[in-house]
Amino acid sequence: xxxxxxxxxxxxxxxxxxxxxxxxxxxxxxxxxxxxxxxxxxxxxxxxxxxxxxxxxxxxxxxxxxxxxxxxxxxxxxxxxxxxxxxxxxxxxxxxxxxxxxxxxxxxxxxxxxxxxxxxxxxxxxxxxxxxxxxxxxxxxxxxxxxxxxxxxxxxxxxxxxxxxxxxxxxxxxxxxxxxxxxxxxxxxxxxxxxxxxxxxxxxxxxxxxxxxx
Numbered sequence: 672x673x674x675x676x677x678x679x680x681x682x683x684x685x686x687x688x689x690x691x692x693x694x695x696x697x698x699x700x701x702x703x704x705x706x707x708x709x710x711x712x713x714x715x716x717x718x719x720x721x722x723x724x725x726x727x728x729x730x731x732x733x734x735x736x737x738x739x740x741x742x743x744x745x746x747x748x749x750x751x752x753x754x755x756x757x758x759x760x761x762x763x764x765x766x767x768x769x770x771x772x773x774x775x776x777x778x779x780x781x782x783x784x785x786x787x788x789x790x791x792x793x794x795x796x797x798x799x800x801x802x803x804x805x806x807x808x809x810x811x812x813x814x815x816x817x818x819x820x821x822x823x824x825x826x827x828x829x830x831x832x833x834x835x836x837x838x839x840x841x842x843x844x845x846x847x848x849x850x851x852x853x854x855x856x857x858x859x860x861x862x863x864x865x866x867x868x869x870x871x872x873x874x875x876x877x878x879x880x881x882x883x884x885x
Contacts (some may be wrong), residue, residue, distance in 0.1 A: 679761040687768055688728060688738050691755045696832040697756075697850040704731025707732045708747050710809035710870035712791035714780035715870070721776045722766075723792075727809065727852065727870065734853035737879060739771035739781075750774050753830070772848055774839045775824045782844060785813040785864040785882040811868040812881065815863075842884075847881045859883075 685708055693702035706728040714723040722742035729735050741757070747754075753773025754817050760766050771777035781787060791811045795802040825842040835851040836859075847859035858865070862881035869876055 681759045682756075683726070684740070684758075684768075684848050685725065687756050687758060688726065691770075692728075692736065692738060695850075697835055697837060698730075698736070698767075699835060699851050700730035700736075703723040703732065706730060706736075709872075712807050712809040712811050712868065713794060714777070714784065715792040716864075719861060721774070723777050723780055724770065725771070728819050737848065737850055737852055739777055739848065740866070741769045741771045741774040741777050743767045743769065747774065751826070755782040764859045770830075772830045772839050772846075773828055775828060775841070778828065778839060778841060779821075779826045779845070779848060781866060781880050782824070782846060782882050784811070785866045785880060786815040787817055788813045788815045788817045788819075809868050811866055812876070813864060813866050816862045826877055843884050845883045845885055849879055849881075852879070 689706045709727045711726045719870045725739040750773040753770040755768045758766050794805045828841045829840045837848045839846045859881035861883050863883040866880040867876035867878050
């Protein structure tokens, strides 16, 4: 479960992404084109400390791009190179926003969903002391099965950014994140499980992430 706040963000998420994404090796499309938020989904941090959100944006009238983010209340030293920027949250205060492919909490969450056939977290706003469900604009599902063993994220995290994808290794775990979703990307070689999603205008599950154990 993801508990959200009705809050003002400065800068906004799309402003942060718009300044950062076009500078990345995996980015395709017109770097000067505006980015439009198409859909998003969240995973839950079991410790309740880190916000985990994936935002799918369209670059102008061109391709769809997947941007997984984590939100933290303090800097994460081991992910300094993955820092996108900071934002002021009117409820939570200063938040450090990271490219989630460098954050162990995101990697653990996406691996668990893929291996165990998990879904995105349910999202709730708290209104007058009651929790109100917010429908996620994207639905995701892992290809694995309930009870499957999930490898731990251990040791150094080494994201490698290429054209259209980011590949991450941590211990024996290998995760490939499809950055560019338009046109459809092909499965990562040797992948054992995957995460796929649907959203408005995308009725057939679109591959988003592949995971494997080396």
